[in-house]
Amino acid sequence: xxxxxxxxxxRLDKFLSSSEFDITRARAKKLIDDGCVTVNGESFKxxxxxxxxxxxxxxxxxxxxxxxxxxxxxxxxxxxxxDIIVVNKPAGMVTHPSAGHYSGTLAHALLxxxxxxxxxGGVARPGIAHRLxxxxxxxxxxxxNDKAHLAISEQLKDRTLGRTYVAxxxxxxxxxxxxxxxxxxxxxxxxKKMAIVERGGxxxxxxxxxxxxxxxxxxxxxxxxxxxxxxxxxxxxxxxNRPVVGDPMYSRGSGKFAIKRQALHAWRMRLxxxxxxxxxxxxxxxxxxxEELIRCLDGDPSPYIK
Numbered sequence: 139x140x141x142x143x144x145x146x147x148x149r150l151d152k153f154l155s156s157s158e159f160d161i162t163r164a165r166a167k168k169l170i171d172d173g174c175v176t177v178n179g180e181s182f183k184x185x186x187x188x189x190x191x192x193x194x195x196x197x198x199x200x201x202x203x204x205x206x207x208x209x210x211x212x213x214x215x216x217x218x219x220x221d222i223i224v225v226n227k228p229a230g231m232v233t234h235p236s237a238g239h240y241s242g243t244l245a246h247a248l249l250x251x252x253x254x255x256x257x258x259g260g261v262a263r264p265g266i267a268h269r270l271x272x273x274x275x276x277x278x279x280x281x282x283n284d285k286a287h288l289a290i291s292e293q294l295k296d297r298t299l300g301r302t303y304v305a306x307x308x309x310x311x312x313x314x315x316x317x318x319x320x321x322x323x324x325x326x327x328x329x330k331k332m333a334i335v336e337r338g339g340x341x342x343x344x345x346x347x348x349x350x351x352x353x354x355x356x357x358x359x360x361x362x363x364x365x366x367x368x369x370x371x372x373x374x375x376x377x378x379n380r381p382v383v384g385d386p387m388y389s390r391g392s393g394k395f396a397i398k399r400q401a402l403h404a405w406r407m408r409l410x411x412x413x414x415x416x417x418x419x420x421x422x423x424x425x426x427x428x429e430e431l432i433r434c435l436d437g438d439p440s441p442y443i444k
Contacts, residue, residue, distance in 0.1 A: 139193070139195075140191060140192070140193055141153065141192040142190065145188065145337075145338075146190040147188065147189075148188050149185055149186070149187065150166075150182055150183070153188055153194065154170075154175065154194070166184070167184045170183065170184045177192050178193055206262060206264070207249070208247075208249030208252075208253065209241065209247060209249070209250045210250050214226040216422060221285075221286040221411070221412055222281055222282060222286050222411070223279070224277060224279045225244070225277075225278060225280075227404075229399050232272045233245065233269040233272075233278070234263045234266055236262075244278070245262065245263060245265075248280050252282060255280060258281075258287045265280035265281045265282060265287060266280050267281060271372075274399075274400060274402045274404065275403045276303070276405060276422045277406070277421070277422035278404065286412040289410075289412030290409070293412075297364055297365070298410065300362065300363075300406075300408035301362065301366070301404060301406070302360055302406040302407075303360070303361045304359070304361075304402075304428070304442050305360075305403075306358055306384075306401035306435070307356065307359055307375050307381060307383060308355065308381055308389065309355055309356070309380045310357045311346060311348060311375075311378060315347045316345075318344045318374040318377065318378060319343045320334045320342060321336070321339030321342060322374075323335035330387075331369075332368050332373050333373060334374075340365070341365060342374065344363060345363075345364060346361045346362075352432070352435035353435045353436040354395075354435055356395075360405075361375075371402060372400060383395050383397065383401040384397040384398065384400050384401045385400035385401075395431065396427075396430060396431050397427050397428065397431045401431055403424055403425065403428055404422060405421060405424070408420075423442065429442075
């Protein structure tokens with residue numbers, strides 16, 4: 139990444155943590171100390187003051203879980219063949235191992251079921267080309283071989299893999315059918331959160347449609363991703379003052395609703411089969427907690443529970 143003029147003089151570790159690398163400052167310092175970061179081909183300390191035009195390169199190793207062994211965890215399988223497996227991930231399940239989550243993840247469950255998956259994602263992310271937040275439920279695809287993994291990754295990159303979510307939000311967006319386009323990066327005041335940022339973020343686009351206006355000043359939405367950034371829907375809806383109901387991170391007063399997590403579910407996926415080229419349109423039925431929430435708000439969840 140080339141340092142722009144307005145960021146001249148910035149510390150190297152700060153630059154890494156607030157740029158497209160999407161890592162914490164502590165992680166940035168460790169990478170620098172480990173020799174994984176260069177500026178114009180040379181290694182420097184974390185405190186190095188960058189100059190406009192400097193080229194910063196970072197090699198970020200994949201996280202490694204030493205005990206990445208398949209586990210016998212039930213899966214709700216939507217589609218499976220020799221190349222891919224598509225499942226309905228429950229809320230509460232972490233997608234792949236991370237700090238504090240070294241067992242019981244979707245990756246462990248997939249390995250337990252399939253025995254082997256694509257190795258492109260590294261030891262900790264077998265077959266997984268995209269992810270869902272721990273407390274977001276819904277459809278996710280994993281590749282069983284490298285050829286399928288590369289093809290799925292390419293569809294994500296060229297935005298031909300379509301993902302539509304069902305969300306319950308506070309209030310009703312205006313207009314009822316619209317788009318939110320705003321860069322997303324780490325929240326400078328809270329590194330656990332993401333935020334809309336003016337610079338150093340990643341391009342993000344979400345398209346929403348109001349399906350039903352519900353009681354208690356809430357609405358049922360379909361949100362289709364054009365990009366797939368961390369917390370994208372949650373951050374975008376918060377940015378227009380229509381946060382996702384139940385979201386403990388981006389919505390105040392979440393406890394008054396009949397759900398214990400963000401009311402967000404990855405409902406539909408459209409993709410080309412990575413090997414045969416067949417057009418697939420797959421659905422993950424709403425889980426009970428979101429179905430009950432919508433009914434409690436005098437809505438009709440039936441189109442999403444087939």
